Amino acid sequence: MFERKARKMINVDPLQTGGKLTEDARKALIEWGDGYSVCDYCLTGRIEEIKNPPVYEFVHEKLPKFIGCDVVRLTTGAREGIFAVMNSLAKKDALVVLDSNAHYSSYLAAERAKLKIVEVPKTDYPEYKILSEKYAEVIENVKSEIVLALVTYPDGNYGNLPDVKRIAKICKNYNIPLLVNAAYSIGRMPVSLKEIGADFIVGSGHKSMASCGPIGVLGMSSEWENIVLRRSEKFKNKEVEMLGCAARGAPLVTLIASFPHVVERVKRWDEEVAKAREFSRRMEEIGFVQLGEKPHNHDLMAFHAEKLYEMSKKAKKGRFFLYQELSKRGIHGIKPGLTRFFKVSTYGLTWDEVYYVAGAFSEIVGNGIN
Numbered sequence: 563m564f565e566r567k568a569r570k571m572i573n574v575d576p577l578q579t580g581g582k583l584t585e586d587a588r589k590a591l592i593e594w595g596d597g598y599s600v601c602d603y604c605l606t607g608r609i610e611e612i613k614n615p616p617v618y619e620f621v622h623e624k625l626p627k628f629i630g631c632d633v634v635r636l637t638t639g640a641r642e643g644i645f646a647v648m649n650s651l652a653k654k655d656a657l658v659v660l661d662s663n664a665h666y667s668s669y670l671a672a673e674r675a676k677l678k679i680v681e682v683p684k685t686d687y688p689e690y691k692i693l694s695e696k697y698a699e700v701i702e703n704v705k706s707e708i709v710l711a712l713v714t715y716p717d718g719n720y721g722n723l724p725d726v727k728r729i730a731k732i733c734k735n736y737n738i739p740l741l742v743n744a745a746y747s748i749g750r751m752p753v754s755l756k757e758i759g760a761d762f763i764v765g766s767g768h769k770s771m772a773s774c775g776p777i778g779v780l781g782m783s784s785e786w787e788n789i790v791l792r793r794s795e796k797f798k799n800k801e802v803e804m805l806g807c808a809a810r811g812a813p814l815v816t817l818i819a820s821f822p823h824v825v826e827r828v829k830r831w832d833e834e835v836a837k838a839r840e841f842s843r844r845m846e847e848i849g850f851v852q853l854g855e856k857p858h859n860h861d862l863m864a865f866h867a868e869k870l871y872e873m874s875k876k877a878k879k880g881r882f883f884l885y886q887e888l889s890k891r892g893i894h895g896i897k898p899g900l901t902r903f904f905k906v907s908t909y910g911l912t913w914d915e916v917y918y919v920a921g922a923f924s925e926i927v928g929n930g931i932n
């Protein structure tokens with residue numbers, strides 16, 4: 563029952579490559595799967611103070627060091643971290659600045675926090691880059707108060723990594739706090755809020771930190787602690803934005819169980835980039851266009867494949883032919899129905915798997931289909 567075929571296939575779905583459980587996490591999931599089991603030894607009513615499982619050490623020592631933050635909290639996801647910050651800083655008629663590659667949930671978080679949105683534009687096809695100086699232009703042109711700026715690092719459409727350090731400097735000059743959405747970077751590549759020089763950072767456990775999720779991490783510099791992590795008036799030990807305890811249970815325990823592996827894999831980031839670049843090179847040889855930054859700096863890649871689109875018009879399965887052809891070859895993760903534009907991640911694949919997946923595309927294009 564509930565068998566999942568994709569688990570045994572080569573998975574190239576960007577959403578899933580960084581969220582696969584480690585063996586340690588898989589064991590922890592079974593051991594701590596019962597509801598509220600992590601609350602066994604909670605003595606203070608605050609999840610981050612639980613000593614067994616070692617939540618305290620994780621939230622107060624290991625994680626802050628890993629992402630270069632003074633203060634860290636666990637949220638239900640990256641989006642909930644973004645919302646907590648926006649909701650804490652929101653004022654009537656105020657604005658938030660978003661890069662135009664921002665995730666849809668950043669827009670929704672702003673809407674939920676009743677903030678207006680102004681967008682930093684991106685460059686045109688095929689790179690779609692967010693240029694740091696555009697932040698200054700946008701900020702200069704806005705008349706209402708800006709309470710927060712956000713940059714997506716990298717974005718989930720093209721895997722572009724904007725110059726966050728420069729963006730942080732620009733925002734600092736205008737005295738606007740900056741949030742770095744690192745849902746696709748924390749847990750894959752080295753990221754440090756301190757090095758970037760921004761105010762807030764969020765990550766996603768199920769996207770990039772080998773946790774079953776839903777869980778996110780929210781880090782900040784200490785100056786924001788009293789604002790974003792303010793306590794309830796009635797329940798003095800509870801933080802309002804977290805609604806007391808946010809992430810808990812299996813999502814949290816799998817995150818902690820995978821963490822030592824995550825710390826190690828981040829050190830191999832250069833090789834992940836090398837794999838992505840080699841994959842991109844091979845895909846371009848077939849005649850596809852890699853969108854986003856080139857040479858690419860992240861495992862998430864988007865491709866424009868006019869050839870596959872043309873083929874889909876004649877295929878018996880229509881636009882589902884690509885999904886089918888890849889499935890036949892044991893490859894999972896291109897969304898069913900997509901042919902012209904699609905995303906791929908090579909994260910965690912072996913070199914042989916990288917060659918095999920590129921080879922499969924080449925074969926599909928070369929052989930034609932029926």
Ligand SMILES: *Cc1c(COP(=O)(O)O)cnc(C)c1O
Pocket residue numbers: 638639640641642664665667714716717718743745746765766767768769777778
């Ligand atoms: C996946 C993703 C999110 C959402 O992450 P959750 O942890 O599921 O909330 C937010 N931003 C970006 C850029 C993403 O890719």
